[in-house]
Amino acid sequence: MTSSLTRPDLDQIRAWLEEVPDPEVPAVSVMDLGIVRDVQWSGDELVVAITPTYSGCPATGVIALDIEAALRARGLDRLRVERRLSPPWTTDWISEAGRRKLEAYGIAPPAESAGGPSVFDRLLRKPLTISCPRCKSESTSRISEFGSTPCKAQYRCDSCLEPFDYFKCI
Amino acid sequence: MSGQDALFEYLLRLGDNTLILGHRLSEWCGHSPALEEDLALSNVALDLIGQTQLWLNLAGEIEGKGRDADKLAYLRDARDFRNLLLVEQPNGDFAATMARQFYFDAWHYLLLRELTGAKDGRIAEIAAKGLKEVTYHLERSRDWVLRLGDGTEESHRRMQAAVDDLWMYTGEMFESDEVDEAMMRDCIGPDLSSLREPWLGLMRATADEATLTLPQPGWAQRGGKRGMHSEHLGYILADLQFLQRAYPNATW
Numbered sequence: 076m077t078s079s080l081t082r083p084d085l086d087q088i089r090a091w092l093e094e095v096p097d098p099e100v101p102a103v104s105v106m107d108l109g110i111v112r113d114v115q116w117s118g119d120e121l122v123v124a125i126t127p128t129y130s131g132c133p134a135t136g137v138i139a140l141d142i143e144a145a146l147r148a149r150g151l152d153r154l155r156v157e158r159r160l161s162p163p164w165t166t167d168w169i170s171e172a173g174r175r176k177l178e179a180y181g182i183a184p185p186a187e188s189a190g191g192p193s194v195f196d197r198l199l200r201k202p203l204t205i206s207c208p209r210c211k212s213e214s215t216s217r218i219s220e221f222g223s224t225p226c227k228a229q230y231r232c233d234s235c236l237e238p239f240d241y242f243k244c245i
Numbered sequence: 246m247s248g249q250d251a252l253f254e255y256l257l258r259l260g261d262n263t264l265i266l267g268h269r270l271s272e273w274c275g276h277s278p279a280l281e282e283d284l285a286l287s288n289v290a291l292d293l294i295g296q297t298q299l300w301l302n303l304a305g306e307i308e309g310k311g312r313d314a315d316k317l318a319y320l321r322d323a324r325d326f327r328n329l330l331l332v333e334q335p336n337g338d339f340a341a342t343m344a345r346q347f348y349f350d351a352w353h354y355l356l357l358r359e360l361t362g363a364k365d366g367r368i369a370e371i372a373a374k375g376l377k378e379v380t381y382h383l384e385r386s387r388d389w390v391l392r393l394g395d396g397t398e399e400s401h402r403r404m405q406a407a408v409d410d411l412w413m414y415t416g417e418m419f420e421s422d423e424v425d426e427a428m429m430r431d432c433i434g435p436d437l438s439s440l441r442e443p444w445l446g447l448m449r450a451t452a453d454e455a456t457l458t459l460p461q462p463g464w465a466q467r468g469g470k471r472g473m474h475s476e477h478l479g480y481i482l483a484d485l486q487f488l489q490r491a492y493p494n495a496t497w
Contacts, residue, residue, distance in 0.1 A: 127374075163370070221289070223284065
């Protein structure tokens with residue numbers, strides 16, 4: 076039982092959540108990705124609000140469980156993980172550290188702000204330059220707009236010839 | 246029809262469109278022409294099924310009879326489904342799948358964009374979430390219409406046939422009935438006929454670039470929104486609902 080005297084402060088809890096990896100991209104944490112939207116005490120119950128990256132992302136359920144397990148292991152036994160839809164998740168919430176970790180892991184981070192051009196404009200413009208996370212070459216080609224998870228697209232580097240994932244803007 | 250009943254019907258239409266199209270796309274899993282396409286089709290299906298859960302759970306909440314998304318998806322018969330005829334049409338060849346997708350994605354995008362301004366915040370937030378995903382669906386299906394239309398003689402012939410064959414199912418998307426009118430009164434949904442011009446604009450521009458000929462507006466097949474379906478829906482449900490019908494209340 077956590078009493079208000081012993082309950083850990085929110086910065087401590089956020090630091091613990093920094094250690095909870097994303098189940099599909101374990102190089103980054105659920106905090107790096109901006110999936111954790113809020114951490115609050117409600118009386119002596121801790122409420123963690125998370126948001127799905129994509130509506131059908133199967134990782135969302137696993138993330139809720141992982142967060143709960145990680146916090147329970149720290150002795151928090153009164154907690155609730157809430158799902159929050161609005162505002163919808165955007166790749167703009169991926170932290171700077173998260174972007175660096177993605178690139179080091181071999182996934183090119185999102186190349187522009189998600190609040191960019193509307194779809195009708197996007198359809199008509201030249202494709203974005205996506206740099207190879209391995210050799211940094213800007214000469215790359217898109218293989219498919221959809222990759223191994225809903226949040227990624229598949230690219231190939233035309234310099235080092237390695238295929239790689241690109242974390243697409245949403 | 247009360248505002249509550251109309252809202253329930255409207256949410257079923259939104260959720261059934263994404264459910265049935267998501268199921269259709271999942272039929273390609275393991276059969277696509279290339280691995281990347283297999284992944285892409287499954288990803289789009291996953292987005293649509295995710296949106297289905299959001300829409301149908303909300304529908305169940307509005308109805309207030311204890312039905313959730315699973316109960317609504319697995320335990321209704323064809324006559325109670327409210328999806329457009331377009332989305333239940335068979336996959337056909339890859340061109341038919343992509344033409345169906347392009348027709349739907351463009352309309353879906355325009356509709357969700359309107360719904361992000363719905364007075365009911367629960368609807369606006371699901372629409373805002375879905376809109377981001379549908380933007381990618383639309384880019385991709387349009388890309389395929391271009392590639393196949395302006396591709397080889399064979400791919401052009403197939404895409405032109407697909408565009409022609411599915412055209413008669415698009416009229417239903419822009420016809421408002423008493424449910425849509427109730428949503429307009431409650432500042433939730435748009436006048437569907439207002440989506441027709443922007444939709445046609447994108448269709449014309451794409452057809453030109455793809456060297457395709459867009460069919461003339463003509464007779465439209467309709468009925469899905471009121472539960473009058475083509476024979477295909479029954480077969481989809483036989484597959485989709487088998488487990489819950491054979492083993493009621495099974496969970497895993």
